Amino acid sequence: MPDESRETQSRKIEHIDIVLNKETQYRSKTTLFECIEVLPGGQRINGDDVDVSTALLGRRIAAPIFISGMTGGHPATYEINKNIAIAASRIGIPMGVGSQRAMYEKQDLAYTYDVKKVAGDLILIGNMGATKLLKYDNRKIQEMLDLINADMLALHTNPAQESVQPEGDIDFRGVYSRICEVGKGIRQPVILKEVGNGISKEVAKKVDGKVYAIDVQGAGGTTWVGVETYRSRGAYGSAFWEWGIPTALSVLESKSAFHGPVWASGGIRTPSDIVKAVAIGADMSGMAKPVLVSERKNGAEGVYRYLDRLIADFRNETGSLGFSSIEELKNAKIRISEPLASLLEQRGAAPKNLEDRKLFETA
Template sequence: MRSETAPQGIDGSRAARKDEHVDLALGQQGDAGRNEFDDLDFVHQALDGVDAERVDLGVGIAFGAGPQHAAGRWRWETPFYVNGMTGGTERTTRINRELAIAARETGLPMACGSVSVALDEPDAARGFSVIREENPDGFVMANLGVGRPASDAPRAVELLGANALQVHVNAVQETAMPEGSRDFSSWIASIEQLAAASPVPVIVKEVGFGLSRSALRHLSEIGVGIADVGGRGGTDFLKIENARRPAGEYAMLAGFGQSALASLLDAPQGAPALLASGGVRSPFDVVKALAAGAQAVGVAGAFLAAIGRDGEPGGAERLVALVNDWKLRTRAVYALLGAATRDDLLATDLILRGRLREFCADRGVDLSALALRSEAPRP
């Protein structure tokens, strides 16, 4: 599909790449099949269910103190949110508008795609500021890539009137990207500097390849209070960037990284507050991530597909209907599992299979303890 003309003043190749990413990401939605969410099962407790009317879908995102803020807690009314996707072109402005309207109407927190283009080329700012215009009272997350100057953090927050700042890390994507950087040596220092400069809490987010135990320890050590483990299994940015190469020579890395569930179950004690995304296809996947330790779950591809390829009017209404359906079904699964709250899900018994089980076993995760959590004393 032809990319739209960039707004005047925006670098055409950069705009074309953003629109191309949308097309390639949507193209992957038709390929969505089995992933590691299918490798996690709950032990069915036939007599432990609760009344769905008693279920509270709200979640508290508790995070530690950072360089610029005290320890805190956000209260979100749903356990899932609109994760960062796009922005900066005429087409993606329409997409962000529809996403923002749906977030406003359903109470979902919402992140945007990287605002770097708007900081470099002010004509692109409308593609992001529309989010706050359409959702003046909602919880909004700005987004920057690691490696940006520390001074960009407050600028990104100001652009959206943001409540939080996502800093995304994407070494695998950069490796395959034709115009990507391959110097990752300063990334920890960059995250620390961006977090110190940000006037709001920072969420470090992988773009689809997982955050390891070591990575989460590094983030905790530099004072990052929140991390989105962003695992393998959803929108595949390695595949997207490799498709932009005539020879496709980075197909050799297919399947690289960890899933969201693997990252959650492998997380160390003392890790930042954990969010999860990557491969979330349904409310059941949301519940699985919450049971594995996520405090909330980000959704991108499934919501983008509801909005539509070009963000035309009507996309918001379709997404509102989908989100309301997800809320209904999430509540039903909570009740089935005997969970009145997200915290109750942490006492459900989990059985791991396949690649997820192999990963966790090799990493020393106690599989028996996961399978017998309902019998452990509650704190």
């Protein structure tokens, strides 16, 4: 086995151990969803009468919720991906796998990502690091997606993480034009994602019309600068622990510059976060760490119970606000308070009149 492959594999296990056993959440920075208030739309509706299903890739999914890509690439990670896949397909929501770099380096490891065998109707999101695209051609990328039967591809940009990772790849020159080429050059829809530091409106603009969606993966949840700070034993990174664009701000910034779907993720923890994400225009909301924790505690059943409860609570909360569907919730009136309101002004991404939902449609 080449050394690079061994290193990639052991890093995947270290990441899981650190996320589960160390404090890896942002300390003072939050998602800023607490600055968003969704105004009731009408009379309270019983949760059982609320339909939170939505459409993705022409298919109906149970809720606008997905599981963010986390793992694969080491034999021990197959069980995690398999359990998450079983639960996700039972519930009817999509899931992502972690970076497919390990299977690029060693094709025998493809099985650790290949979970559709146990969850046939699952919408599966492949994953690659954006800097790696400079080395992989479109034919190879297509092959890696087809090997696991992926329906979509998430390309992650993670400059903050790479810059504090002991073996990080910090040369991002040319990355965005390569992302745009891949976005147009492979069969599956491409999603540009971060890993917890958020997408700015400048980046959103660069990929507008070139990729299918943006998954902001903003600040306020798991910090990958934090994870890598542990790996480097504090040699790098602690100064940037809080660095990143809060998730709610990143969603609104991205929506001001990108005309495709925008997904909210990074620190999504409660049904209220999801209600607010929908109301500010996010098409999907995703979580990583809470799903990993429930999988490690109780396997596929643990993930299923966690998601089932989350979706039931999301339905109840949507109904309590007087909305009976995702479409209605998307049109809810919202109020944005400080500091998010000022940050949106500073970034030139503030909707001028929050009563006018059309303002979210174009910059």
